[in-house]
Amino acid sequence: MAPPLGQSLLLASTLGIFVLHSFSSGQKNSTLIFTKENTIRNCSCSADIQDCDYSLANLRCSCNTILPLALEQASYSDHLTIWFTDASALGLLLNFTLVQDLKLSLCGTNTLPTEYLAICGLKRLRVNTEARRPSPEQSLLIYNGGESEPRQKPVWFRRGWQTCMYISFLDMALFNRKSSLKAYSIEDTAHITNHFPYLSYFETFPILSNRSYVITFIY
DSSP, X not given: OOOOHHXXXXXXXXXXXXXXXXXXXXXXXXXXXEEETTEEEEEEESSOOOTTOHHHHHHHSEEEEEOGGGOOOOEEEEEEEEEESSHHHHHHHHTTEEEEEEEEEEOSOOOOOSOEEEEESOOEEEEEOTTTSOOOOEEEESOXXXXXXXXXXXXXXXXXXXXXXXXXXXXXXGGGOOSOOOEEEEXXXXXXXXXXXXXXXXXXXXXXXXXXXXXXXXX
């Protein structure tokens, strides 16, 4: 016997609410940070936003303005997208930040200097230079979470300092070139300051002498 019409409608409504709740709870927000006109906006987005579309990001994402002086070292376990126009702002956001999945989009036509950004624990990098010249997005898988998964977890220091056993150095000048994204890694590197004396980052960043590091250069 079929249930009465009222019960059928109630059942359908309940099922619809359940499906909608399951769909909403299954969605995972991603973090978007962009710099524009001396301001920094930190956004949580439920869907991908077309690169460098600031108006759409402000409309569809939940965004807050961050003062540069209020920036602290952060860590991102999920996907992080950064839209930027100059290397100094990007360095302020990224240097020795712990981020695994990163996308960088150049939203200006400036020529970037040959400077290195140091990023901790980077697994996957994507870059887009659409604002500078039409070109397809490039992607680089540094390690895939298999045998090359870091065996040692990041070490946390007082006052927010953090380090990790996997450090990637990103050459900002790669955004000026048309060549493919490349990388090479040096494993089991101890005494980093002795191997790379010209990298001034390590003068202020705490490095453990009893640890071995994997150093990756991305260019």
